[in-house]
Amino acid sequence: MAPVTNVRALFNEVPKGYYPEPEKTTVIDTTQSIDPETVSLDGGILIKTLDLSIDPYLIGQICDAPLRSSAPAFEIGKAVYSYGVGVVVRSENASSKAGDHVYGILDHAHYNIKKDLSSAGLEILGNPHNLPWSTYLGVLGLPGKTAYYGWKEYSKAKKGETAFVSTGAGAVGSLVIQLAKRDGLKVIGSAGSDEKVLFMKEIGADVAFNYKTTSTKEVLAKEGPIDIYWDNVGGETLDAALEAMAVNGRIIVCGMISMFANSDAAGIKNLGQVIAKSITINGSAVNRLEDKHRADFGREMPALVASGEIKHKEHVWNGLENFGNALLAVLKGTNKAKAIIHVADN
Amino acid sequence: MAPVTNVRALFNEVPKGYYPEPEKTTVIDTTQSIDPETVSLDGGILIKTLDLSIDPYLIGQICDAPLRSSAPAFEIGKAVYSYGVGVVVRSENASSKAGDHVYGILDHAHYNIKKDLSSAGLEILGNPHNLPWSTYLGVLGLPGKTAYYGWKEYSKAKKGETAFVSTGAGAVGSLVIQLAKRDGLKVIGSAGSDEKVLFMKEIGADVAFNYKTTSTKEVLAKEGPIDIYWDNVGGETLDAALEAMAVNGRIIVCGMISMFANSDAAGIKNLGQVIAKSITINGSAVNRLEDKHRADFGREMPALVASGEIKHKEHVWNGLENFGNALLAVLKGTNKAKAIIHVADN
Numbered sequence: 001m002a003p004v005t006n007v008r009a010l011f012n013e014v015p016k017g018y019y020p021e022p023e024k025t026t027v028i029d030t031t032q033s034i035d036p037e038t039v040s041l042d043g044g045i046l047i048k049t050l051d052l053s054i055d056p057y058l059i060g061q062i063c064d065a066p067l068r069s070s071a072p073a074f075e076i077g078k079a080v081y082s083y084g085v086g087v088v089v090r091s092e093n094a095s096s097k098a099g100d101h102v103y104g105i106l107d108h109a110h111y112n113i114k115k116d117l118s119s120a121g122l123e124i125l126g127n128p129h130n131l132p133w134s135t136y137l138g139v140l141g142l143p144g145k146t147a148y149y150g151w152k153e154y155s156k157a158k159k160g161e162t163a164f165v166s167t168g169a170g171a172v173g174s175l176v177i178q179l180a181k182r183d184g185l186k187v188i189g190s191a192g193s194d195e196k197v198l199f200m201k202e203i204g205a206d207v208a209f210n211y212k213t214t215s216t217k218e219v220l221a222k223e224g225p226i227d228i229y230w231d232n233v234g235g236e237t238l239d240a241a242l243e244a245m246a247v248n249g250r251i252i253v254c255g256m257i258s259m260f261a262n263s264d265a266a267g268i269k270n271l272g273q274v275i276a277k278s279i280t281i282n283g284s285a286v287n288r289l290e291d292k293h294r295a296d297f298g299r300e301m302p303a304l305v306a307s308g309e310i311k312h313k314e315h316v317w318n319g320l321e322n323f324g325n326a327l328l329a330v331l332k333g334t335n336k337a338k339a340i341i342h343v344a345d346n
Numbered sequence: 347m348a349p350v351t352n353v354r355a356l357f358n359e360v361p362k363g364y365y366p367e368p369e370k371t372t373v374i375d376t377t378q379s380i381d382p383e384t385v386s387l388d389g390g391i392l393i394k395t396l397d398l399s400i401d402p403y404l405i406g407q408i409c410d411a412p413l414r415s416s417a418p419a420f421e422i423g424k425a426v427y428s429y430g431v432g433v434v435v436r437s438e439n440a441s442s443k444a445g446d447h448v449y450g451i452l453d454h455a456h457y458n459i460k461k462d463l464s465s466a467g468l469e470i471l472g473n474p475h476n477l478p479w480s481t482y483l484g485v486l487g488l489p490g491k492t493a494y495y496g497w498k499e500y501s502k503a504k505k506g507e508t509a510f511v512s513t514g515a516g517a518v519g520s521l522v523i524q525l526a527k528r529d530g531l532k533v534i535g536s537a538g539s540d541e542k543v544l545f546m547k548e549i550g551a552d553v554a555f556n557y558k559t560t561s562t563k564e565v566l567a568k569e570g571p572i573d574i575y576w577d578n579v580g581g582e583t584l585d586a587a588l589e590a591m592a593v594n595g596r597i598i599v600c601g602m603i604s605m606f607a608n609s610d611a612a613g614i615k616n617l618g619q620v621i622a623k624s625i626t627i628n629g630s631a632v633n634r635l636e637d638k639h640r641a642d643f644g645r646e647m648p649a650l651v652a653s654g655e656i657k658h659k660e661h662v663w664n665g666l667e668n669f670g671n672a673l674l675a676v677l678k679g680t681n682k683a684k685a686i687i688h689v690a691d692n
Binding site for chain 1: 580584593594599600613614615617618619620621622623624625626627628629630631634
C-alpha cells in the first residue's frame with residue numbers, strides 16, 4: 001500500500017467569543033503522509049478513525065469559558081481530540097489485534113498511533129448486536145452514559161412522579177426521557193424546534209414543547225409540580241423549574257450550556273426554593289460515576305438499543321473539516337440530534 | 347387577683363421595603379384586660395408568656411418577599427406570633443397543669459389562651475438540667491434544631507474535612523461550627539463584625555473572619571478547598587463558596603437572607619461548579635426533618651449545653667414593643683447573638 005495523507009484537524013486559534021469559529025478554530029492539515037503498512041509503531045498500535053463525537057464539554061477545551069471543564073485546553077498547532085471509534089489496522093502490542101474496534105479519545109486525524117490501549121484510555125468494543133459504530137458515541141457512549149449513570153444515581157424516581165427534561169431531544173435528554181418513561185413517570189420535555197418536539201413525542205414524552213414559542217413557566221405551572229428536573233441548560237429554565245418543583249424534588253444538573261456560553265447571564269435567582277421545598281440538587285459528572293454504573297449499563301443498554309426499545313438519532317457531518325461547524329451547532333442547539341463526524345466506513 | 351392589662355403586639359402594616367419598620371410594623375395594644383384567676387377558659391389553658399424568639403423566617407410573614415416562606419402572613423390588627431416559652435397559669439384541660447412550662451407558637455402577648463396543647467402545637471418542656479427557659483428558643487429550640495437536624499441529615503461529615511459556615515456567630519451557625527468541630531473537621535466561619543469573629547474563635551472555629559473587611563474569596567482560596575458549606579446567606583458568599591468547593595462537596599442551604607431581602611440581587615452565577623465538582627446541594631427545612639432527628643436531639647443536646655460543652659449566646663430585648671427592632675437586627679445582622687424578646691421572668 002502506498003503512503004496516504006494523514007489528514008488532521010489542528011487547533012488553530014482560541015475563539016474570541018465563547019463560540020467556535022468554524023473557519024478559524026481548526027484548520028485542516030494535509031502535510032503528514034503515512035504508509036499504514038510500514039509506518040514504524042515502536043511496539044504500538046495503528047488505528048484508523050471511523051467516527052468522532054462532538055459534545056458540549058468541548059467548549060472547555062477551545063476557550064477560557066468561565067465554567068470551563070477541568071480537561072486541558074487544546075494546544076495550538078496540534079490535532080484536536082474527542083471521543084471516537086476506530087479500527088486497529090496494525091498492532092505490535094498484545095493489547096489488541098488488527099480488526100479490533102476501539103473506543104476512547106482519538107485525535108481528529110485519519111490515523112492515530114498509540115502506545116497501547118490502556119495508556120491511551122482506549123477500550124475494545126464488543127458490539128454483539130452489530131450496531132453501527134457511531135452508536136457507541138451517542139446512546140451507548142458518553143451522552144448515553146451521562147443520562148443513564150446520572151438518572152440511576154440521583155433521580156430516586158418513583159412510579160407516578162413527574163419529570164421535566166430540558167434539551168429533551170438531545171443525545172442525553174432523549175435517553176433521560178426514555179429512562180423516565182420506563183420508570184413509570186409522567187415526562188415533560190422541552191427543546192428548541194418543532195422537529196425536536198415531534199421527536200420527543202415519538203420517544204414517549206407525555207408533554208413536549210418548543211421553549212422558543214411556548215413559555216416554560218406556563219407549561220410547568222400547568223403540568224407540574226415537578227418531582228425530578230433534569231437540567232441540561234441552566235439559566236432561566238432552571239429558575240422556572242425551581243419555581244415549579246415539588247417538595248423533596250430532585251434536580252440533576254448535567255449541562256448548563258446557557259451559562260457556559262454567556263458569562264453575563266443573569267444568574268439563578270430562585271435558589272430560595274431549594275430551602276422552601278427541601279430540594280436536592282446534584283451535579284452529575286459521568287467520569288465519577290463510571291465505576292459504579294458501567295457494568296449495569298453494558299448489560300442493559302446495548303440490548304435495548306438493538307431491540308429498538310430505546311430509540312436514538314444522529315446528525316452526521318462528513319469529514320474532519322467539520323469540527324467547528326458541528327461544535328457550533330451543538331452549542332447553539334441547531335444540530336438535529338447527537339452530533340457525529342464521520343471519517344471512514346470501516 | 348385584680349385584672350391586668352394583656353399587653354399585645356399587633357401587626358399594623360406590611361412594610362414598604364423588605365425590612366420591618368419598628369415603629370409601624372407592629373403597635374402595642376393595651377386595651378385588653380384579663381383577670382388570670384377568673385378569665386373564662388372554656389376548658390382551655392391560660393399561658394403566661396416568658397420569652398419569645400425572633401428568627402429570620404418571620405420576614406415571610408410580614409411581607410410579600412419573593413422568597414417568602416409557606417407560613418401564612420400575619421393579619422393586620424391581630425397579634426404577631428412566633429416560637430416562645432410560657433408557663434401554664436391555669437388549666438381546665440388534662441393536657442397540662444398549672445406550673446408546666448410549654449414551648450411552641452405563642453402570640454406576642456402577656457397572656458395566651460389555648461384550647462389544649464396539641465391543637466395549639468405546644469409541648470411541655472422537661473428541662474431536667476434547669477437551663478434558662480430562653481435556651482429552648484435558641485440552641486435547644488428552632489435554631490438549634492435547624493443546625494443539628496441539617497448537619498446530621500446532609501453533611502456526611504468525615505474527620506479531617508473542611509467546613510465553611512456563613513453567619514457563623516448566629517444562632518444556627520454557631521451550633522454548626524461546634525458540631526463540625528465535634529466531628530473532627532477544620533472549620534472556617536464568617537460573620538459581619540469583629541465581636542462576632544471573636545465569638546467564633548471562642549467556640550472553636552479554626553479560621554474566623556469578618557466578611558465586611560476581609561475577602562471571602564481570598565480566605566477560601568487560602569484555607570479551602572471546602573468539603574461542606576453551610577449556607578445561611580446565599581448571594582455572593584454562595585458564589586464564592588461554589589468556586590472553592592472540593593470534588594464531591596456538600597452544600598447545605600438553610601437561609602438566604604441576602605436573597606430574601608433583595609429581589610434585585612444578581613443571582614447565583616457559579617452553578618456550573620456543581621457539575622464540574624459533582625457537588626450536592628440540599629435545602630434544609632427543619633420541619634421536614636423533625637420526626638427523624640428529634641429524639642437524638644433531645645437525648646444529646648440539653649446535656650451538652652448544661653455541661654458547657656456546647657456554647658451559646660443571646661441578645662435579649664426587653665418588652666413586646668421590640669418585635670420590629672429585633673427582627674430588623676436579625677435581618678440586617680446587627681444583632682449580637684440569638685435574638686430573644688424577654689416578657690416575664692416566671
